[in-house]
Amino acid sequence: MALSIMIYIFSGLLISASLIAFAIVSVKERRITATLRSIILVIAVIVGWTGWYFLVGSETFWLFLPPVVVMSGLVLFFIPLGQIKPLAIGKITERVDERDTVFAREEYLPGSEKYDRYYSTHPELREVDDRIRRLPELLEPGGRYYDEAPAGSARADFREIEDMTSRVDGKVTSPPAPADPDWMTAWVKEELLSARADEVGIAKLNPMYVYSHVGRGPEPWGQPIENRHKYAIVFTLEMNYHEVETAPHLSITRETARKYKQAAVVSINLAKQIRELGYPARAHIAGSNYHLMLPPVACDAGLGELGRMGYLISPRLGARVRLGAITTDLQLQTDRPVTFGVQDFCDKCLKCAINCPSGAIPSGPKTDIRGVEKWALHVERCIHYWRVIGTDCGLCMKVCPYSHPPTFFHNLVRAGCRRSSFARRVAVWGDDFFYGRKLRLPG
Ligand code: SF4
Ligand code: SF4
Incomplete structure (x- = not known):
């Protein structure tokens, strides 16, 4: 032949x-x-x-x-083709007040002092927040996809997380041990990875990402937050792929709760160990205990980029991760932020925006939000939808092409998307062809 x-x-x-x-x-x-x-x-x-x-x-x-x-x-x-744009971060001029976050506002019950004080200065938010509050709470009967078994399991995990809030911080009783930053950095990463964290990054803590005032949790409401730690240690925990595939049903919320509980245990342990070495350290855990906005800090720590739907997108695990963090004064070597084409990919993709049932994810261009040019999520719509269905939805995480498991073929596509704008275009077409552009929502 x-x-x-x-x-x-x-x-x-x-x-x-x-x-x-x-x-x-x-x-x-x-x-x-x-x-x-x-x-x-x-x-x-x-x-x-x-x-x-x-x-x-x-x-x-x-x-x-x-x-x-x-x-x-x-x-x-x-081959490298086209430019990779990083997220445009200008001068951030003001810190976010945790009292203004939708998770804090959900908790201001009509007739309470917080309710009266908050809405006397923010009357424009009262109506939209009242509409959310009238709906059943997350994980409580009444939501469209309510299912007692996974709801009970998730509720138990969230209660355990609440019980841990008293252990996030503590006094430093011993003088600081001599600390070689290289050794300490390797040790911190090893501790977290051996506790089954998937990725670990370290950043100089940008004070503009620390909330200005307490909005939730056991600390006094409205108290200024004075976290002046120099470093943030951030880690990701991979959410189970098949559980994420169940979105928007309750199994994804059960998986969310599981990962947040794991993050809480891991970060409280590490913070405690750092304090034992003589350095201040605080764990930031889910529920009502964050002093920081985790996604931008995770970006600074080199764990990924912010996607259109507002989640961190990790180069290996995509949006399918939950975050944990510890802030400390222990001197560490920092990681550099990474850029691997997410901004350009999101410009071309729009899949989360198309599939978001509440219309919370914009399909248009980015806007300037406190000095950061990013897509502005309509959080009230998102949370309203969560309360209608009784779960944390997660459809945007499920449909995101970066959420595929890190197996051979998906990693090849990731490798192309990292370099080439042609690859990013083809990957969007390919994802639509193989997995469908628009999901059909379950009844
Ligand atoms: S969680 Fe659901 S409602 Fe919220 S932004 Fe994502 S897809 Fe939209
Ligand atoms: S679904 Fe598409 S547009 Fe949305 S975050 Fe993922 S890559 Fe970006």
């Missing part, structure tokens, strides 16, 4: 074999649409390759057109 025909057949077989492998992986990921569409593509490649052979014959230069097109596409997919 002529060498040209062998090359032609081999290239067709290679493409078909890759698609079959992808179909098998998709079965394992329980993504049956992707499996079926890969099989359709395999048939199309076999028919196309054979048809082209009979159309142009074996003795012609045109025989190589399909393999050359595919090869060129692959090269364009992996």
